[in-house]
Amino acid sequence: MRLLYGTGNAAKLEAMRRRLAELDLEILGLEDMDKEAPYVPENGRTPLENARQKAFAYYEAFGIPVFSCDSGLYFQGVPEEVQPGVHVRTVGGKYLTDEEMLEYYGGLARKYGDLRARYRNAICLVMDSRHAYESMDDSLASSVFLLTAVPHSRIRHSGFPLDSLSLDVETGKYFYDLEETKMDQTAVADGFVSFFKKIPSLGQ
Numbered sequence: 001m002r003l004l005y006g007t008g009n010a011a012k013l014e015a016m017r018r019r020l021a022e023l024d025l026e027i028l029g030l031e032d033m034d035k036e037a038p039y040v041p042e043n044g045r046t047p048l049e050n051a052r053q054k055a056f057a058y059y060e061a062f063g064i065p066v067f068s069c070d071s072g073l074y075f076q077g078v079p080e081e082v083q084p085g086v087h088v089r090t091v092g093g094k095y096l097t098d099e100e101m102l103e104y105y106g107g108l109a110r111k112y113g114d115l116r117a118r119y120r121n122a123i124c125l126v127m128d129s130r131h132a133y134e135s136m137d138d139s140l141a142s143s144v145f146l147l148t149a150v151p152h153s154r155i156r157h158s159g160f161p162l163d164s165l166s167l168d169v170e171t172g173k174y175f176y177d178l179e180e181t182k183m184d185q186t187a188v189a190d191g192f193v194s195f196f197k198k199i200p201s202l203g204q
Contacts, residue, residue, distance in 0.1 A: 001202065002026045003125075006058040006068035008037070011159030012187070018180075019188040023196055033062055047072045047086055047122035048136040055124035055132070067125040069192075073162075075108075075147070076116040082108060088162075098161035102151055106165055109149035114167070117147045123195060133199055139191030145169055152176050160187065 005013055005027050013029040020027065030037045040057045044050040047070040054068035073084040089096050091104055109115050122136035146167040155176040156164055163175040168186075171178070175186055196202050 002028060002064060004028045004030070004033070004058060004062060004064055004066040006030060006037075006054045006066050009159045011157055012069075015184050015187040016192070018184050019193060020196060022193075023202060025196075025202070030058070035061075037061060042070070042086075044070075044086065046136065047120055048124070048134060050086060051122045051124040052134060055126045055134075059126040065125070065127045067123055069121060069123045071122075072120045074118055074120060075112075078108070078112055078115065098156070098158060101161045102164060105147060105162060106149045106151065109147050109165065114149075115147040116144055117166075118142055118144050121189065121192075123192065125195075125199065127199075127201075133195075135191075135195055137191055137195075139194060140189050141191075142186065142189060143169070145175075145186075 001024065003025055005016055007013055008030045010029070010031070013027070017027050038057050038061045040054045042050045042053060044053055050070035051068045054070070055066055058066045058068065070086065071088065072086045073088045075083060089101065096104060119142040120136065121140040121142070122134070123140065124132065124134040126132045146169060147162065147165050148167055149165070151164040152174045157176070166175045167173065168175065168178060175183055178186070
């Protein structure tokens with residue numbers, strides 16, 4: 001079955017393809033479509049509201065089964081006004097580039113010390129006009145990790161800029177120094193695989 005993943009982020013698309021490789025799915029991205037994706041404001045208060053907005057907008061535009069994901073980033077021990085939440089890339093009304101994200105979040109880690117962080121993730125899958133499935137279950141969330149002030153000395157991957165500042169709690173290694181399987185599990189939690197397996201006609 002063909003599914004559209006409602007993202008233009010090539011790194012996220014490839015990570016999702018690898019994580020769902022055991023399922024008989026052909027996963028397309030927005031760049032594979034023959035017309036431009038509609039603008040979606042993503043002005044929801046939660047990751048699930050944003051995922052829902054995107055999935056229904058892309059289903060309306062392309063007419064094929066589509067899923068969209070969204071995330072919120074949450075830190076322990078910082079004031080509420082600097083909690084990113086769903087606005088990970090938008091600070092003070094400005095949409096940040098990858099480099100600006102490294103500068104901003106590295107600055108937070110310098111100010112508050114290494115930050116204990118976690119992504120809360122959500123997904124919405126629209127199969128057709130009558131069947132939609134969604135979740136923001138805790139199994140979709142990332143493990144707790146550390147966000148540090150000093151970026152990885154060598155590696156930057158477009159699409160996942162904060163991975164250059166992210167440390168695995170267990171090993172103390174930068175995400176980019178982990179094995180690819182571990183990196184994929186960091187980017188796409190096990191709960192996403194379970195979500196698709198529970199969908200009628202998708203699970204095996």
